[in-house]
Amino acid sequence: MSVEESLKPLFSAITELKPSFIDRLSQAVSIPSVSSDESLRPKVFEMAEFLKSQLITLGAEDIQMRDLGIQPPPVVDPKLQLPPIVLARFGQDPAKKTILVYGHYDVQPASIEDGWATEPFTLVQKDDKLIGRGSTDDKGPVIGWLNSIEAHRKVGLELPVNLVCCFEGMEESGSLGLEELVAQESDKYFKGVDAVCISDNYWLGTKKPVLTYGLRGCNYYQITVSGANADLHSGVFGGIIHEPMTDLFKVMSQLVDVKGNILIPGVNEMVAPVTAAEDKLYDPIEFSAEELSQAAGADTGYFDDKKDILQHRWRFPSLSLHGIEGAFSGAGAKTVIPAKVVGKFSIRTVPDMDSDKLDQFVFDFVKAKFAELGTKNKLNVELIHGGAYWVSDPFNDNFTAAANATKLVWGVDPDLTREGGSIPITLTFEQELKTGVVLLPMGRGDDGAHSINEKLDVPNYIEGVKTLSAYLHYYAAGAK
């Protein structure tokens, strides 16, 4: 029997189970598991318990609520417990392939005062939209995996793979403890995992499904310029001392040009050239400059061409100036000469940029430009946060399974996309488990994750469950 044949009854069951699936998501959304709000930490734990009870009901084995200990500072409550990482398995058949699915059960903050049209922690169905905090990020996809199990059980279809679930509760707050756990469990709980599927991003637009095969990295720097030992009055000291702000502006203004080109020697030279094969991947992608203007709320883009826009968002580096710590930042007119200012900027990284070399290029350039100034102020430049880029072969077994599943459910080949931001856990799974990761999104580009009125379209939710299910079957059938 072909994969498609065997999926027919499963898909019918998924369609029939729609009310039950929506009810399950509704229960999940009703628990305000906001990881960044210490006062709501008990709700994050409650959400973990909800998942555990669902997993038990669905027949999961070896369920483990992994204690991550106390949250490190800065915290208000020094004894604040981290929510557990929930681990579970469905099947341990050595004859089957093993897929690890990752998702997060914590959510962003939300309050009706922020401008929500409805109570954010009550899932409301309006037209064909399921509105509520976490609907698309990331409770929809997490519950989606559970729904798939339920549908398999209902039609008596055996899961085609061993499924390992890894659901964390701190994703919106830096994924504290996750990397360590993945490393520790790589040859224990996660032993034998053949492929990883993460459903925690979005279609590029609103109509065409995508698979995501790349993420930019990010190296975040700060430049500290210090002069006097306290802020000075510009009336008394203006015109007679080297002002740290003047020096900082001179240096930071030379990092990038007004068209976004990075001016630090050596950086652009590290970027892998676009191959003809890669360039062709951009041809079918549905996207336009208008969509960019709409998203930014202004017509301030550099490019009109689709490929230019997407490639500069996804596969070329960028440098952004974020702000200054220690300078006047309020409204009005304060006549201060700040004594010590810390300029912040970051570089989005892509293949084949070497992170250490990049740091060195940045440090050398900043120091050279500062030295040219001939100022008596002091300089320090440092990397304060780093995260590597990730790119996968979009035609490996894992992606092929996801592409086949998408094609079957949505009737189109998915666009192959990257993202400009980073999802650090992707690289962690790939490196620690030495296996491939596919990013298989459920929601659409306009879902408003992290915004007010976050939603998940009913078709994305229900067809999404079908896609996740079909992915498992195609992977089982096709993986070598």
Place this chain on the structure above:
Amino acid sequence: MSVEESLKPLFSAITELKPSFIDRLSQAVSIPSVSSDESLRPKVFEMAEFLKSQLITLGAEDIQMRDLGIQPPPVVDPKLQLPPIVLARFGQDPAKKTILVYGHYDVQPASIEDGWATEPFTLVQKDDKLIGRGSTDDKGPVIGWLNSIEAHRKVGLELPVNLVCCFEGMEESGSLGLEELVAQESDKYFKGVDAVCISDNYWLGTKKPVLTYGLRGCNYYQITVSGANADLHSGVFGGIIHEPMTDLFKVMSQLVDVKGNILIPGVNEMVAPVTAAEDKLYDPIEFSAEELSQAAGADTGYFDDKKDILQHRWRFPSLSLHGIEGAFSGAGAKTVIPAKVVGKFSIRTVPDMDSDKLDQFVFDFVKAKFAELGTKNKLNVELIHGGAYWVSDPFNDNFTAAANATKLVWGVDPDLTREGGSIPITLTFEQELKTGVVLLPMGRGDDGAHSINEKLDVPNYIEGVKTLSAYLHYYAAGAK
């Protein structure tokens, strides 16, 4: 009888009254009349009442507590009353000259938690220092005038001039209502004023008294660059849109060079050249580059030469970059592309800079540099606060009287100084009353007005009362 002869018994009385004078200052300091703290507003009123009772005791006439109405927003209490301006006269003899003395009875905030060694609102005498908030700024000088009256009464010496007192309670909070009152009363309460004396600044150093004949003005500008309609994520938008921060840094970095030279065409050309006579005024001034390094807490000055330092502080313009509103200003690493940023800078102005022309030069330059960028973001540049410079003839009758008084009491010719900052009321009195103003300071350069452990040295307080008194007598004797 010479002025010096007639002052002898007065000076003896002042020396004898020292305990009473310290007690009067102690009472004044014990009232925490912090004008910027709404919760302490009743204390500002209490301080006004304290002055009124002192003025009554000392025989003042025509005492008026001038109601200034409700404080305009921003305020917490929409009905917050402004403290009164206290007006009083001693004598209305048409045969005598009339001197207006100005001071303020409000003070800066202070709390022991800020690092004060003693309770800030309790005047503590330690060695020869009177420590307490307001001791030098500006309760010492205000009470100093009252002490002078008391001493005259004690020895039965008639005041040689008609004295008009103008004491305000909002100086530390923008002198709300003062300018209007001075304008209104110019030919009423203040009619016939021949000269104005303000004792609300400091010696340049700690050893030599000064008279101050100039203040720089200040034009404060902001440059607004706006792009998207909301802050954007640099992962998603970095590399594809014009970033307002990049544009702002490009423009602001071109305003001034690293040695403090203003790069806006036309600005330096407006500055009056230093004449030989003016330059000679700097010869006797006691000051060294070491004092600058000590004040700044760092050796980051542009100049080693005394004249260079003082002239660039007092009589050349300067341009300082103060900060950015709307950008990331916190600690850590936030990967935001700010949608709208407002850069703040100010230019300290001196003779003969025309304020309107200066604005036009600034606007033209900023707009031209922005246009050169070829960005799609939007620019706005505006003046948000302006205050004119002030310079007096340091050899007129008013200054001569003050110089003679200083010489008699301290035994040296005072240094003739300017200040880099502004005291806007100086110009207001000069323009509205069409008369000269002298700035005759009581305290020393290290008094720490606005800082912790503010103090006034006992000799400065007591000899200061003698100086203020002698000033009145020399003015009466010498003014044409």
